[in-house]
Every structure is written in C-alpha cells, then in structure tokens.
Amino acid sequence: MFAVTRNASDGRKRARLFSRTGASLVRIIFSLLITFIGLLLVTFLIGRVLPIDPVLAAVGDHASEQVYQRVKEEMGLNLPLWQQFFVYISNVVQGDFGTSVLTSNPVLEDIKRVFPATLELATLATIIGVFLGVPAGVFAAINKGKWPDHIVRIIGLAGYSMPIFWLGLMGLLVFYLKLDWVAGPGRLDAFYVDFIEPTTGLMLIDTLIEGDMDLFWNAVSHIILPASILAYFSLAYIARMTRSFMLEQLSQEYILTARVKGISETRIIWRHALGNVMVPLVTVIALSYANLLEGSVLTEIIFAWPGLGLYITNSLLNADMNAVLGGTVVVGAVFIGVNMLSDVLYRLLDPRARR
Amino acid sequence: MRRLIAGLVLGTALATTPMAAQAETPKNALVMAFAIDDLITLDPAGMFEFSALEYAGNTYDRLIGFDNDDVSKIYGVVAESWDVSEDGLTFTFKIRDGIKFASGNDLTAEDAAFSLQRVVLLDQSPAFILGQFGFTADNVKDRIRATDENTLVMEVDQPYAPSFVLYCLTAGVGAVVDKKVVLEHEKDGDLGAEWMKTNYAGSGPFALNKWTAGESLSLTANEDYWDGAPAMKRVIIRNVKEAASQQLLLQKGDIDIARNLEADQLASVKGDENIKLLSKGKGALWYLGLSQKNEFLSKPEVREALKYLVDYDGITETIMAGRAQTHQAFLPEGFLGAYNENPYSLDIEKAKALLADAGLADGFTVTMDTRNTTAVMSMAQSIQATWAQAGINLEIIPGDNKQTLTKYRARQHDIYIGRWGPDYQDPHTNASTFAWNPDNSDDASAKPLAWRNSWNPGDMTAEVDKAILERDSEKRAAMYVDLQKKVLESGPFVIMFQETEIAAMRDNVNNLVLGPSFDNNYYRFVTKD
Known part of the structure; x- marks a missing residue:
C-alpha cells in the first residue's frame, strides 16, 4: 500500500x-x-x-x-x-532580541544554551515514549478486555496522573541514591561541568565530538532518569491513543477481508491496521513532542536541568521581558517546526496526502 | 518486530545498569550545591545578591575586613593601615605592597581609587553605600584619589563616625578591581560595566573560571595569593534550586556541601553520620510590615497586640528548624548597638485586652502578602492560627517573590511578611530604613521600609541622622539602643527572627567559614580529609 x-x-x-x-x-x-x-x-x-x-x-x-x-x-x-x-x-x-536582565547575556545566547538541554531531554523522552508506547497500545488493543489490556491501561493512567515532582524525587531516591544505577541531578557530574565546550549544546553529541567516552557515559547516566520520567508521561498518552486508534481500525471491514483472505494475524495488525493508524498517531506524537520541547519546569527543577522551561518561567516571574519574548519565539518556532515535520511525515505515510 | 522489541528492552536495561562507579569528589576540589539563580552580575560595583556577594567575597580583596566572630574588630586587607584626620573629614589609607591581580598587574592605590570612583560613577544599586558620604559623579575624582603608589586619600563631606565609614568599605563596594584590565574592556565610556557583568578582574584567593548563568559557577585557586594559597584548587558551585535534590546529592557524596536545605531535609540528614551541619547567625531579619494606611493597623494598641500574637518559639523550632532565632529589635545580634532583649512573647490574653482597648474586641479582617516559598508560607500559616485565637481574621495572599515585593514597594499592602538583610555591617544600614523617613508622601524621593509602611517616625529621623556623626562609639551604640526600643514599642514592624544560615556538609570537609553576611562566607581555608 x-x-x-x-x-x-x-x-x-x-x-x-x-x-x-x-x-x-x-x-x-x-x-x-x-x-x-x-x-x-x-x-x-x-x-x-x-x-x-x-x-x-x-x-x-x-x-x-x-x-x-x-x-x-x-x-x-x-x-x-x-x-x-x-x-x-x-x-x-534586526536580529537583536535584547539582553536578559537575569543572566546579563544576550537572549539569543541564553537560548542557544538552554534550548539544546531541553531538546536533548525531549527527544530522548519522545523516542522512549514512542518505542514503548506504540507497541504497548497495540498490545492492549489486540488483547482488549483481557489482563494485558488492563495492565497497560493502569500503567497509562498512573503515568498520566502521578505528580511529576513526586515521581522525579522517588526516581532519584530509588535509582540514584539506593540502587546507584543512574547519576544524580545535573547534566554531568558537577566536577565535569567545565570540561565540555558546547558545540551543539547537546551533551550526548558534544561529548562524542570531543571523543571522551567517560564523559559521554556520564552524560547518559545523567539524562536517562529524567528522560525516562518524561517518557513515562508521553508513553502513557501515546499508548492510550494508539490503543483507541487500533481498536477503531481492527473493527473495520478491510481487516475482516484480510482475515478472510488468510493473511497472517501479525501482518494484519502490524502492517495493515498499524499502517493506517500511523497518520493520526503522528499528530499525537508530534503534539506530545512539542509539549516536551517547551520544557518541563518541575522536571528541570528537580534534576537541576538548565532548560528552556525553567528559563522562561524564571524570566516571567521576574518580568524579564526580553528573555520571555525570546523564549516565546522559540516555542512558537518549535510548534511550527513540529507541525511542518508531521506534514512531511503525512506525505510519507499517507498516499492520499501526496497528491 | 520481535527482534526490535527485544533489542529495545536490552538497550534500556544496558542504559540503566551502573555506569562508571560514583567516585567521591576529588580531594583538592570543593563541590557545592547552592541556589544561585539570583546571580545576575559578577561586577562588584553592581551586585547586591547573596550569591554574588559571596562570589565577590572569595574572588576580590576589599580595602578592609572585620572579624567574623567579633565584628567590632576591623582589620586591613588591601589597606594595610589608615589614619583619620583630626576634623574627621580625611581618611588616608596605606595600600599593602605585594598584592597582584590575576592578570599579573600589581595592585596599587590607583586601582583602589579607581574602584571606589567607579562605584560612584556607575551609580548602580549599591552605589548609595558610598554616596552617603557626599560623593557624586562630579566630585568623586577629586575626593577619592591616589596621592602615590601606596596612598589612597578619601575626603568625606561631614565628620562621620569613623566606624561608619570603615564598615561601609568592608561591603562589596570596597572590592578592588584591576584598573588596567577593566579599562581595556571599556566600551563607550562605560568603565567596563558591560564586560564586568560576566568577567573577572580581581586579586582574591580565588579567580573566576567560568559562570554559566542558571547552571554553574566555578572558581580556580589563586596560587600566588598574598595571604596564602587556598587548599582547594577548584571550587564548583552547581545551581540546584530544589532542596530535596541537594539533599540526595549530598547523601550520595556527589557534592561536598549543600547550602539550601530546609526543615524537612535538615531533619532527615541529622541522623546521617557522614553529614555534619555548620550554622551561623546572619544579619537578615524576618518581619511583618504593617501598613499605616490600614485603619486597624494604624492603631497603636493593635500594633502592640500583634507583637504578642506570634508563636516565636514554635516557629523557630519547628518551621525554621534552627534556621532562625527570635530577635525583635531592628539591629541584628552582632551589630554595634544591637539590642538583644526580646520583650514580646506569645500572649493571647494580653493581645485580646489590647484589642479591646482599641475598640476591636470582636477582631477584624486584614490581608497579608506572602511569598509562596515553603518557609514563608508556613510562618504565615502559624501567624494566621495565633491571630485567629484573638479574633483577627488574616487572609494570606500568596504570590511570587517579585510580585509581593512590587505591591509592597507601591504601598498597596495591608501586611507584608518580609526578610530584610543589612547592606553593610554598620547599624546605620537598618536604622536608616526602619527608623528613618524624612518624607511620608506618596512621591517621596527616599523610600525606606518606614515609608513603605506609611509610617512617620517623627523625631527618630533626626536622631538617626545625628547618630552617624557621633564619633564616640559607646555613645553611638547607646543612641541605637534607644532607637530600637522606640521602634519596638511603637513601630509598624513586628520583627520576629534573625536568620541563621545552615550549611550541610560531608564529614571530611573542614574549615568552611560562614560569616555574618554572605560576603564573609569564605572557601579559602577549606580542607578535606
């Protein structure tokens, strides 16, 4: 197709x-x-x-x-x-967004610093969210009403309703303090903060550019927890939407036709049904990605993550208008950019949109 | 697809298995978590924020310093010694030999004169500290000058108490900057103001390595520091806003010191044998400002009653958990002339009687603008509860810091719960705001705390002005005690607590110095086992 x-x-x-x-x-x-x-x-x-x-x-x-x-x-x-x-x-x-009162830096420079931190976190969270959320949603749909469905729905509901502040602190307490699986708040261990000169501002990429694997793994161990927690939220949303889209598709007549023709169930689900679900799903994913790109203030506070959300909030609470307006432009651009991206994806996924 | 899922599961599992072992921080580096998002400039001529002053206190040398434990002992830092002329108008400082800036330039009297002139010429927030001695942009180059390499002369406009002048030079504005370096970066005659906001030109025990706003501040040791190189070769301060996150970092050993633990965290680290606490009384006061525009609050009996309606002990013990002690006069303990008696304690019956005298036996309703941080909200709620017992209905209006402050400064509040930190170590700093208000009209040119609360302190204004000219320290101290008693009795301030700073640190960290203000928190003596 x-x-x-x-x-x-x-x-x-x-x-x-x-x-x-x-x-x-x-x-x-x-x-x-x-x-x-x-x-x-x-x-x-x-x-x-x-x-x-x-x-x-x-x-x-x-x-x-x-x-x-x-x-x-x-x-x-x-x-x-x-x-x-x-x-x-x-x-x-004229390209001059003014200077931020709070940082004494030109707003553009501030944004070049804080946006990559958010971008990195949001992208990783979305990737995790999509790769776990979509299969979970499909899985729930094909087992509708049975226990796998209930489990996915409960996990989804919990992810949607648990306060992120609490979840973040609990995550730190368990995985950082007790189990020692991940590193604590911050993008790198405090001692490394001056070792990296920002090229892209994306810590995972900058450390690779410098070829320092220790720093790279340090950055990974710092980002994995906040990214997973943000991912949990987008996962919950994506899984729920996937499930309902899938249920709708699976009750369509072409699925029945396919079954009658003797096509394998796996192919029907992953190829035929999911293929048609992809288009509305892209919109859902794009929206949740764009939301994450605005920056999640609470996550940024708990994980001492110097991202866009904290920057804009702080600036707003201090009426530092140059910074707020600069941040607004970025958020606007992000939404437009993500929209365009999903338009392009529509064309790839939906033959009708190509005409 | 199944392979893909398997790969993902494995990938996630790998990514979350223990990465490099979490070593403790290096022996010759100090790593600290500190809420430093108030840091907006690194220029000593423009800074007024706690974190900025602490930074400058560790990276710049000032003309004069004082003993943290006995602030009446003033000693020379950049100024080796000084003389005050007979008429009290001329201060002559001998500048210490052998101090070098981080640039390698020698520090001379010319740098010292330039630094002070620069503060006055730039006229930023802390400039009034020098401005009160009659220095203006027009006269400062004549009145503050270097007469030779080692001699700095300063001519003030009135025969002030010498301690007043000297204490002001111990403040951030007394930091000596490297004239050559600063002027190299001058743009359009701004005396290097733009550049200095984010750069460094000092001679202190540490030098700036890098400041990333909202993220981190790192310093390197000055190996050639004239008074001995610090043991810590690097100091890294990470901005961590959330107290609970600071606690986790500290317990894990990823940081050496956590600076902003609150009651909950302090209680939970108390049992941890790897963590110890260091506390020091600071100069900041917690108080309620009672607007005299309010018909109820302007009654003297009501003002007095409210002073009997604060659960002083309960708040210091539970809510502040050691981060505050009861103190009711406007000069914090440790200041010249501080009055350390606390005449008021929680006494509902007495308050009720006073309210009845005011004709308000049935109580009244009043609002309080309150910062929405945990500590301040909890204090406000405690006050709300005790006031209710006397029939006063207190409505708490929560708001962000700047929001409540904006309202307060515009005189639009009923009650404001605030925190006031002294600007320098001399008693005049608080006297001139709590007990001085030369013009109580809405468009006054000076707006001290007395003005914000629409209170006319009457004769006290003149007494405050007289006290800075009293050159006999004992007599001067007595004048301030008298002023404090008067404000305690009739003033529109319910001064409640003096702040205590508590730093929680790993067991192996020694000799961190906390002073009475943030500019005297020193890292240079810190060692680690």
Missing part, C-alpha cells in the same frame, strides 16, 4: 507544481510573520500587565530611588506601551 506511481515524464505538471510551491511559500512565510508578530504582541501585553515590576529584577530591592528611576528610564519603561513594543519589534527585525 506504500507503492508510489510516478509520472516522471510529465514536465509541465512539475513546473506548475513548482510555481505553485513558490507562491504558497510566500504565503506561508507571510502568515508565519503575522503569527510571530501576533504571538509577540500578546506575550508583550501579558508581560506588561503582570503585577511585577521589571525594574526590580535589574536593580534589586535595596537600590536607591534615584537609581531605580534612572534604570527604569534606561529600560525604556517610561515610554508608552505601543512605543515600547515598536522599539522591541524593530530590534528583533
């Missing part, structure tokens, strides 16, 4: 396709631009109506009134709101 019929000789059709692609590309870019400006505007307004004084983060509670007023002016907070926004947008257009 994945066979593709190409009409390679039809050059005109292709040319038309390209010009159509060109026009739609312009449309896409334009709508992206509007989306981002809208996103920034809303975030900006929310930031300004927060009952938190942004000057406080910069000068602290003890500064004299005179310093306070001077810094307030320097930060442009005396200008009318629309003007503040306009100044910000025109800087952003």
